[in-house]
Amino acid sequence: MTVSRTVELEGHIIDSGTMQRCFEVIMDLGGDFDVEAFDVGHHKDEESYARLRVLAPDDAALQSIVHELHQSGVNPADPEDATLTPAPADRVVPAGFYSTTNHPTAVRVEGEWVEVADIEMDCAVVVEGVGEEGETTARTQVLNGIEADDLVVTGEAGIRVRPPDRPRDASGPFGFMRGGVSAERPSVSRIRTVAEALAEVKADGGNVLVVAGPAVIHSGAGDALARLVREGYVDALSAGNGFATHDVERGLYGTSLGMNIETLEHPRKGHKHHIYAISEIVRAGGIAEAVDDGIVTEGVMYECVANDVDVVLAGSIRDDGPLPDTITDTVEAQNEIRRQAHEADMVVMLSTLLHSVAVGNCLPSSTRVVCVDINPATVTQLLDRGSAQAVGLVTDVGTFVPTLADELLD
Incomplete structure (x- = not known):
């Protein structure tokens, strides 16, 4: 027995490699396909369209193929409404x-497509306002934020994913880094x-x-980053x-960690300076x-306070102190990192490997996204985790930040 499902692809599916990935997925998972329609855009601003009939030996295999295709923005040609299932309890998502x-x-709700707000990976989708007066909305929700009776999208039906298109040429701000790293x-x-x-982002009123x-x-780039904050190029x-x-x-x-940044010498008792610094901030009640009080008069944190920059300091198990401003929960x-991320353009x-991921x-x-690190593992791990839109520069941050500040300000 052979089962099939018709799916559609549209956009710059050739330049982005989407078409090739789809063929590979289907064949790797034991399926086959017929190309029923294929319209190729002949100009850089024209999109292409393809309709495929995906064949598989059984329903389970077909579902597996369609699921993998869906991650690349391939959608059913005959969409159904999304399945909404009430959450059985707080912090518990439906099977x-x-x-x-x-x-x-x-997501498709009552025949209408509803955009999912605050999209991010590895979340559930909660739909609100179904059958009520007013607008139906959908949003992502982390699993620990699910509440009992939330209407959660289950299954693969009625979901439309649109990966960003890859540009056809090397123009645009990130054209030179299309290779990833x-x-x-x-x-x-x-x-x-x-x-x-x-x-460009700042000129458009965007958030950096x-x-x-x-x-x-440690690398001596703090002064340059402080300049960027002071001149308004850092919002968070x-x-x-x-x-x-x-x-x-x-x-x-x-x-910095006991080393004089200018002379690279380690002054006497320098290894205690970070603890002394923490104690001064604790005594004052916080960085602001x-x-x-005139205790902190320079540096990145000073400029963030002076210029009302949104700062989130996330703690870890190895923190000394920590500073009163550090969030230890x-x-x-x-949640605070997520808020900043959703506001960023x-x-x-x-x-920083852990914070970047x-x-x-x-x-x-x-x-x-631009990721700069002397360690290539930081950049590649960020991309491997799913942030495929990130471009990486494997280089010394102590050179990158001052040069970037000079380019922007001088």
């Missing part, structure tokens, strides 16, 4: 719930391209989120206790209070 990708998604040295032309993208690790301070900062601690230490004692920290990740998991695929 077979639909787990989201990070691509723009819509660049392991070349930080040439001025590459950093200039990132600067142009940042300037910087995700920074302690290496930014996501970091950890270590980044803020060493930034404050740098301002108070001229060291320390700024108001993991779920609360996740562009994200610049600087030398954490923020990347919360981002829709439509958000521009």
